[in-house]
Amino acid sequence: METVLPLPTLQISTATYNLTGMAKVLRVFFLLLRLLAVAATLCAVVIMATSHDSTTVFGITLEAKFQHTPALVFFVVANGIAFIYSLIVLFVPSTSLLSRSIIVFDVILAMLLTAAIAAAGAMAQLGKKGNSHAGWFPICDRVPNFCDHVMGAMICGCVAVITFLLIVLYDIHQVLSPKFP
Amino acid sequence: MADENGKQTEMESRPWHQTVTLLLVSLRLAALVATSTAAGLMAFNKETKTVTVAVVGTNPILQSFTAAFQQTPAFVYFVLANAIASLYNLLVMLLRPCLKNRGRQVLVHLLDMVVFALVVTGAAAAASMAELGKNGNKYARWNPICDRFEAFCIRGGVALVAAFIGAVLLLLMNALSVVGLTCKNVTSNNN
Numbered sequence: 001m002e003t004v005l006p007l008p009t010l011q012i013s014t015a016t017y018n019l020t021g022m023a024k025v026l027r028v029f030f031l032l033l034r035l036l037a038v039a040a041t042l043c044a045v046v047i048m049a050t051s052h053d054s055t056t057v058f059g060i061t062l063e064a065k066f067q068h069t070p071a072l073v074f075f076v077v078a079n080g081i082a083f084i085y086s087l088i089v090l091f092v093p094s095t096s097l098l099s100r101s102i103i104v105f106d107v108i109l110a111m112l113l114t115a116a117i118a119a120a121g122a123m124a125q126l127g128k129k130g131n132s133h134a135g136w137f138p139i140c141d142r143v144p145n146f147c148d149h150v151m152g153a154m155i156c157g158c159v160a161v162i163t164f165l166l167i168v169l170y171d172i173h174q175v176l177s178p179k180f181p
Numbered sequence: 182m183a184d185e186n187g188k189q190t191e192m193e194s195r196p197w198h199q200t201v202t203l204l205l206v207s208l209r210l211a212a213l214v215a216t217s218t219a220a221g222l223m224a225f226n227k228e229t230k231t232v233t234v235a236v237v238g239t240n241p242i243l244q245s246f247t248a249a250f251q252q253t254p255a256f257v258y259f260v261l262a263n264a265i266a267s268l269y270n271l272l273v274m275l276l277r278p279c280l281k282n283r284g285r286q287v288l289v290h291l292l293d294m295v296v297f298a299l300v301v302t303g304a305a306a307a308a309s310m311a312e313l314g315k316n317g318n319k320y321a322r323w324n325p326i327c328d329r330f331e332a333f334c335i336r337g338g339v340a341l342v343a344a345f346i347g348a349v350l351l352l353l354m355n356a357l358s359v360v361g362l363t364c365k366n367v368t369s370n371n372n
């Protein structure tokens with residue numbers, strides 16, 4: 001028995017079971033969450049990738065790019081993978097075989113994104129405050145544009161992480177429901 | 182007839198269910214050991230080096246430099262996250278007789294995911310700091326410190342490895358508890 005929701009580009013078919021009203025609302029809400037995940041990961045990648053600033057100190061030009069720090073590179077790569085995955089998942093119908101794999105990949109990518117934001121957060125804190133015990137001076141007062149971009153990318157990354165975690169919660173709810181295929 | 186069928190499916194799934202439960206308990210014990218090792222090793226990570234800075238006449242002026250985990254917020258978070266994870270695992274293992282209820286098992290599974298996220302973020306932040314301490318960042322003029330404080334770096338590295346092992350064990354435990362919850366789903370439907 002098929003139920004088709006009237007969305008312009010995406011067709012959701014529930015081939016195996018009949019959805020009640022509340023379940024339909026939840027399904028639409030979590031589809032919107034997946035769209036938000038696409039947007040948030042794309043924003044994180046773009047904003048971090050365009051972070052570039054340079055300053056001149058005593059005639060020497062110091063450049064700040066995200067490629068100089070492996071943690072920020074990891075952040076960009078992780079959010080890029082999450083963006084491509086979220087795009088693919090939007091166009092996958094909810095058949096029984098693929099939906100189980102999607103649940104597994106959702107959990108894996110949520111953890112990857114949390115690790116990425118943790119690493120980028122550690123680097124950002126160091127860039128802002130420095131570490132006087134190790135003789136590492138803060139750089140944010142010299143390259144403020146770079147720091148602003150990193151902060152914006154991290155906010156988008158935080159939104160992406162929360163969205164992915166909510167999607168994982170919905171997946172657990174689906175797995176535990178008695179009508180799971 | 183339905184009762185017989187229900188009892189039969191319950192008995193069929195019982196040995197597999199017992200295997201899953203045994204695996205879960207052993208994984209939790211191993212994760213407890215790994216996270217407590219990581220927390221303890223990093224918490225006692227401190228190294229002091231005394232260097233002669235200048236010589237005034239015949240008296241050398243000594244200055245001591247200390248590398249401790251409290252100086253880096255990422256390492257502080259690492260110790261806290263692993264400590265919380267090990268305490269949580271200990272608590273769950275001690276309270277196992279109280280957790281036969283299905284609702285409580287779902288709660289434990291959700292808390293497991295939270296604790297796993299804590300450990301993973303702590304390990305990721307500490308790993309980025311450790312990479313920086315080992316290689317430095319020549320663009321920001323941050324010099325590496327591992328060539329001067331070798332023992333600090335080695336202990337931190339071992340703690341990091343233990344935390345990563347604990348994170349992998351927690352991931353396996355999460356996956357297995359989902360399997361355990363769905364398997365129970367089958368038996369509870371027939372009851």
